[in-house]
Amino acid sequence: MKTPEEYVESLRDGRELYIDGRKVEDVTTDPNFEVPIAYAARDYNYDDRRELRTYTTGDGEVGNRLFQIPMNKEQLETRVELLRHVSIISGTISGLFALLNVRDTLGQIKPEYAQNVENLYNHCRDNDLRIAEVITDAKGDRSRHPLQQDDPDLYLHVVERRDDGIVVRGAKLHITGASLVHELIVLPTKSMSEGEEDYSVAFSVPVNTPGVKIINRDYAEPGRSTFDYPISGTRSMPEGFIVFDDVFVPWDRVFLCGEYQYAGTIAHALGLWERVGGLIAMVEQSRLMVGIAQLLADYNGISRASHVIDKITELIFYAEMLRMSLDASIRDFKTTESGMVYPNDMNINVGKYYGASNYHSMVRHLHDLCGGQVITQPVEADY
Numbered sequence: 335m336k337t338p339e340e341y342v343e344s345l346r347d348g349r350e351l352y353i354d355g356r357k358v359e360d361v362t363t364d365p366n367f368e369v370p371i372a373y374a375a376r377d378y379n380y381d382d383r384r385e386l387r388t389y390t391t392g393d394g395e396v397g398n399r400l401f402q403i404p405m406n407k408e409q410l411e412t413r414v415e416l417l418r419h420v421s422i423i424s425g426t427i428s429g430l431f432a433l434l435n436v437r438d439t440l441g442q443i444k445p446e447y448a449q450n451v452e453n454l455y456n457h458c459r460d461n462d463l464r465i466a467e468v469i470t471d472a473k474g475d476r477s478r479h480p481l482q483q484d485d486p487d488l489y490l491h492v493v494e495r496r497d498d499g500i501v502v503r504g505a506k507l508h509i510t511g512a513s514l515v516h517e518l519i520v521l522p523t524k525s526m527s528e529g530e531e532d533y534s535v536a537f538s539v540p541v542n543t544p545g546v547k548i549i550n551r552d553y554a555e556p557g558r559s560t561f562d563y564p565i566s567g568t569r570s571m572p573e574g575f576i577v578f579d580d581v582f583v584p585w586d587r588v589f590l591c592g593e594y595q596y597a598g599t600i601a602h603a604l605g606l607w608e609r610v611g612g613l614i615a616m617v618e619q620s621r622l623m624v625g626i627a628q629l630l631a632d633y634n635g636i637s638r639a640s641h642v643i644d645k646i647t648e649l650i651f652y653a654e655m656l657r658m659s660l661d662a663s664i665r666d667f668k669t670t671e672s673g674m675v676y677p678n679d680m681n682i683n684v685g686k687y688y689g690a691s692n693y694h695s696m697v698r699h700l701h702d703l704c705g706g707q708v709i710t711q712p713v714e715a716d717y
């Protein structure tokens with residue numbers, strides 16, 4: 335396993351990054367990346383919750399539990415508990431777990447594809463790497479298929495097939511933590527049709543592969559007071575617009591190339607693991623919202639007012655519905671052919687949809703209960 339210092343050093347590998355219209359010379363010393371790197375590096379401190387964060391691998395080594403493939407309900411429960419305590423940049427391992435979910439299917443198309451997934455898994459586990467899930471294409475005109483777009487590069491596609499690999503061109507948007515991981519797992523964004531073989535491609539490349547360029551968008555200015563900005567001052571993570579400028583991918587890193595019938599299967603698998611992470615975060619956040627609402631109501635002497643009781647009750651229902659969806663998804667787990675256990679996708683989808691569609695109403699209750707103070711509170715320096 336890497337130490338936090340080794341993680342930071344590992345980012346100094348020649349990766350081509352941009353932010354605010356300029357090239358990033360050294361991401362490890364660039365002020366715009368200071369908070370995100372510190373946030374990501376905390377996950378490499380295995381002294382924190384060591385029992386939860388580590389496990390004994392099949393080879394008898396101590397490993398990062400992020401890489402433990404759950405083979406029973408207890409291990410799935412432990413994985414969910416682990417995901418509550420790691421940063422988003424560990425959570426984006428969902429790309430790898432999506433591939434593990436469909437490994438058996440990929441092996442039926444071509445045994446090499448399943449072997450390549452296995453090799454990537456071993457490589458990431460043995461080197462304690464972080465991974466971005468790279469799926470969302472630029473898409474262009476949403477009413478048209480990839481082949482019907484005016485610009486053929488609006489969906490990432492294969493432009494050349496060689497004896498030793500493929501060359502890909504296109505862009506993937508909004509990719510969380512892309513500049514601060516080691517591997518990019520690139521998957522099709524949706525189902526594809528006959529004729530769209532070149533767009534039906536899945537592969538992985540290291541971030542510093544020639545032709546990979548990442549244009550970052552961050553949300554937190556460096557040097558903000560963590561008292562005034564407790565979330566963005568400690569936990570911001572940039573999204574990356576990744577350009578694949580004729581990137582070469584060797585065959586042993588390809589998981590799908592041309593088999594359009596399976597593009598949707600892979601996209602669906604990523605959706606599941608991505609939403610598991612999303613639902614876990616929503617469960618945490620909803621509990622926090624209940625606590626904040628009750629605290630403010632007590633503080634302002636309004637906790638006995640009927641409209642306040644109604645709002646806090648709704649917040650509690652919201653938090654409990656999310657928790658129950660997550661619990662049910664573990665209780666009603668499913669199993670792949672190779673024996674990997676994963677959360678029930680129906681429960682996860684229902685919970686995630688419910689959480690997202692009611693989120694704004696819940697925040698509205700919080701705004702109402704807080705009054706104006708939430709916007710105009712004096713800053714730390716004023717105390």
Ligand SMILES: Cc1cc2nc3c(=O)[nH]c(=O)nc-3n(C[C@H](O)[C@H](O)[C@H](O)COP(=O)(O)OP(=O)(O)OC[C@H]3O[C@@H](n4cnc5c(N)ncnc54)[C@H](O)[C@@H]3O)c2cc1C
Binds near residue numbers: 467469510511
């Ligand atoms: C903070 C953040 C982090 C993200 N992280 C990642 C990441 O790590 N990896 C990754 O791959 N992606 C990531 N995403 C991308 C995210 O998954 C997409 O934004 C999401 O899937 C929606 O796609 P879109 O932005 O293209 O919007 P659209 O799909 O264009 O949706 C916009 C609207 O258009 C409608 N629409 C779209 N197509 C059609 C159609 N054919 N017919 C009718 N209506 C249509 C939709 O219903 C919606 O109302 C992230 C996004 C954000 C905001």
